[in-house]
Every structure is written in C-alpha cells, then in structure tokens.
Amino acid sequence: ELKVxxxxxxxxxxxxxxxTIYCNYSTTSDRLYWYRQDPGxxxxxxFVLLSNGAVKQEGRLMASLDxxxxxxxxxxxxxxxxxxxxxxxxxxxxxSNYQLIWGAGTKLIIKP
Amino acid sequence: xAGVAQSPRYKIIEKRQSxxxxxxxxxxxxxxxxxxxxxxxxxxxxxxxxxNGVVDDSQLPKDRFSAERLKGVDSTLKIQPAKxxxxxxxxxxxxxxxxxxxxxxxxxxxxxxxxVL
Numbered sequence: 001e002l003k004v005x006x007x008x009x010x011x012x013x014x015x016x017x018x019x020t021i022y023c024n025y026s027t028t029s030d031r032l033y034w035y036r037q038d039p040g041x042x043x044x045x046x047f048v049l050l051s052n053g054a055v056k057q058e059g060r061l062m063a064s065l066d067x068x069x070x071x072x073x074x075x076x077x078x079x080x081x082x083x084x085x086x087x088x089x090x091x092x093x094x095x096s097n098y099q100l101i102w103g104a105g106t107k108l109i110i111k112p
Numbered sequence: 113x114a115g116v117a118q119s120p121r122y123k124i125i126e127k128r129q130s131x132x133x134x135x136x137x138x139x140x141x142x143x144x145x146x147x148x149x150x151x152x153x154x155x156x157x158x159x160x161x162x163x164n165g166v167v168d169d170s171q172l173p174k175d176r177f178s179a180e181r182l183k184g185v186d187s188t189l190k191i192q193p194a195k196x197x198x199x200x201x202x203x204x205x206x207x208x209x210x211x212x213x214x215x216x217x218x219x220x221x222x223x224x225x226x227x228v229l
Contacts, residue, residue: 031215042203043155043220050215088154090218097168098143098207098216102154 002027004091006103014111016078021106023072023089030067031092033100034074036085043088047074079110114138116221118204124227130192133224137185137206143167144181145218146189147203155203161187191226199228 003026013019023032034047047056049065049072056063060083062075072089086107090100117136125131137144143162147155158177159169164184172179176195181187191198205218 033217035220042222043205045217045219048215048217092216097160099157099160099168100216100218104154 002029002091002093002101004089004101004103006087006089006106008106009104010107010109012109012111013079015080018078019076021074021076021087021108023074023091023103025070025072025091025101028067028070029091029094030065031094032065032072033090033092034063034072035088035090037088037105038085046087076108081110081112084108084110116204116206116219118202118221118224120224121222122225122227124229125194126229127196128193130190131194131226132188132190133202133204133226135187135189135204135221137187137204138219140208141206141219142184142209143207143216144187145205145207146179146187147205149201149203149223151200158189158202194226194228196228199226201225 005024007022032049035043036046037043047063052067054065060077065072086105088105089103093099093101119134123131145160146158148158149155158172159179160167161181164181177191179189201223203223204221207216207218
C-alpha cells in the first residue's frame with residue numbers, strides 16, 4: 001500500500017527565512033504533485049513533477065523530485081506572509097485506477 | 113477555460129436529513145472524483161468515475177452515500193440519511209485521461225461545506 005508522509009505537519013516561520021517541506025512516499029512512483037490550500041478554500045495545483053530529478057519553480061517556491069530516494073521537497077525562499085497556507089503533496093499510485101495518494105498536509109504560518 | 117463548478121457552496125442540515133451536491137467538471141475531463149475533507153486533514157477519496165463508469169468506490173459508505181455521473185459529464189453526490197460525522201467539505205475534482213496525457217493532475221472545485229446538526 002502506498003503511503004505518503006509529509007513533515008513537518010506544522011511550521012511557523014518569520015518572513016525572510018528559508019525553509020523546506022518534505023514529502024516521502026513508500027513505493028515506486030515518478031509522478032508527484034504539490035497543492036496549496038488557503039483557509040476555507042479549495043486546493044490549487046502548484047507543481048506537477050513527472051520524472052526523477054524534475055525541478056519546478058514559481059516565485060519563491062521550488063519543488064523537486066528524487067524518485068530513487070522516494071522524496072520530494074518544497075523549498076520556500078525568503079518567505080512572505082502571502083505564502084501562509086496548507087501545502088499538500090500527492091503521489092500518483094501508478095495503478096490502473098489512476099488515483100492520487102495524499103499526504104496529511106503541512107500548515108505553514110509566516111509571521112510578518 | 114472554466115474551472116470545476118460545484119453547488120451549493122454551503123449546506124446546513126439536521127441529522128437524518130438528506131442532502132445532494134452537484135459537480136460540473138472541466139470540459140473534456142474524463143475522470144471525476146469526489147473527496148471528503150474533514151477539517152485539518154487531507155482529502156479522502158470517496159468515489160472515482162471514468163466517463164460515466166465507476167472506477168473505485170471502495171471508501172464510499174454505501175449504506176448512506178450514493179453518486180452518479182450521467183452522460184459522463186455532471187455528477188451528483190447524495191447523503192441519506194446524514195450523520196453528525198458527515199460534517200466536512202465535499203470536494204469535486206476532475207482530470208484528463210491519464211493514459212493519454214501521462215499525468216493525473218487534478219483540478220478542484222470550490223467545495224461544499226456541509227454542517228450536520
């Protein structure tokens with residue numbers, strides 16, 4: 001059974017600092033997705049990582065995928081308050097049902 | 113391109129009542145998902161449709177939940193009778209046909225927040 005673990009589950013940080021959120025998964029997959037959810041809102045797709053070594057960047061966020069280590073990271077550079085949200089990673093189970101297996105989410109609070 | 117549409121946005125009912133949610137996916141998306149998201153948790157898949165057929169409903173409480181996707185486009189999710197523990201946000205998502213496009217990026221609607229009193 002594919003399991004996805006995120007850490008930390010909660011992160012409070014100051015503006016201007018750098019930090020990394022980790023997403024580990026338990027079986028082979030080369031497709032991983034990052035989503036953002038603001039309080040009371042739906043999920044917004046951030047990054048789609050489709051191969052080993054894939055790196056995507058958007059503003060202060062950068063996501064990478066290491067399929068050999070079964071690890072993805074979401075790095076935040078010089079955090080700003082607007083990045084406060086809950087971030088989810090989801091892994092493609094690569095089975096016939098084409099389902100995504102979701103992490104529990106990382107709640108990120110960035111203090112001014 | 114229009115996104116995934118859902119209605120209603122909010123619903124408050126008493127336990128043992130029934131409720132229905134509607135979803136219209138992005139045009140051309142073959143796969144439609146219904147998720148339940150309890151506050152502070154990740155989304156939990158309830159049911160997955162490929163066109164108008166059910167692919168997986170293993171986590172759908174079939175004694176009280178039902179869903180259909182007629183004509184392979186719109187979908188409805190029904191709860192009857194509702195229980196207190198059904199209070200959650202119900203999210204609908206859709207995606208392209210993965211075998212053809214090589215990925216399974218899902219696009220989510222705004223969700224329906226259900227409160228059962």
